[in-house]
Amino acid sequence: MNTHRMLCFGRTDASGNAAIVVEDFALTESERLEFARRQDAPATVFLATDAAGDIVLDYYYPHTRSPLCLHATLAASAVLFERNPDSARIQFVTSMHRQVLEVERTDDNILIGLKPQRCPELNIDLAETAQLLRAKPIELMGMPRLASVGSAKLLVEVANQSALQALRPDLAAIAAWSRAHGVSGIYAYCRLADDTYAGRNFNHLEPHLEDAATGVAAGALAASLTRSITLLQGDALGQPCTLAARYLDEAVQVGGRATSSAV
Secondary structure, three states: OEEEEEEEOEOOOOOOEEEEEEEOOOOOHHHHHHHHHHOOOOEEEEEEEOOOOOEEEEEEOOOOEEOOOHHHHHHHHHHHHHHOOOOOEEEEEEOOOOOEEEEEEOOOOEEEEEOOOOOOOOOOOHHHHHHHHOOOHHHEEEEEEEEOOOOOEEEEEEOOHHHHHHOOOOHHHHHHHHHHHOOOOEEEEEEEEOOEEEEEEEOOOOHHHOOOOOHHHHHHHHHHHOOOEEEEEOHHHOOOEEEEEEEOOOOEEEEEOEEEOOO
């Protein structure tokens, strides 16, 4: 088994959201989840080539398998681009839903192409959402809404960065609500200036595993707002990250940096 630890979407070479990329493995699905549980990283991705020649990505958080994780996709892309320096494009297929991901490399970033996906049919309750976030309904801006580029997020706007950082949500309740409704957690965000936003992702059971960067949320937010955005995340965690999400009418590109990490 060959493993790589990567830092993704980091604003510097020393910051980013950690992901483990695993190659040359012979593990069952339950063994993959157990492996992911033992890692000090929010996500692990298993990379393999199937009989049809497709490069398949299978994503795991420490507590569950996931249909899509963009920072783990960024990590896998960086590993393959490093191995093939003349290559500028890669195509992946996700294991759970067979979603095709078109990835390209520019001078500074790796860009992952996505299309908006159908979300579960839900009646979103403002009071229930506030309860999950341990906030007052009046502290939320407008109605929460669902959006997806492959992993549905409940997007919740708050007034400002102070309110965002003050959130101490009920993580166990969010996980249970997400399982019941086929949603991949809550993404809380606020507008900073122009098309720049800050956000926090609540999709793990342990506070220390909070994402420093959440690519699927960046893509979902850009699709929901129907414009290109810059998303800042992870500053309060000591892992400052910047995610670029380009809105391209019927598609979105989510991009950022990825560097290897020995830690």
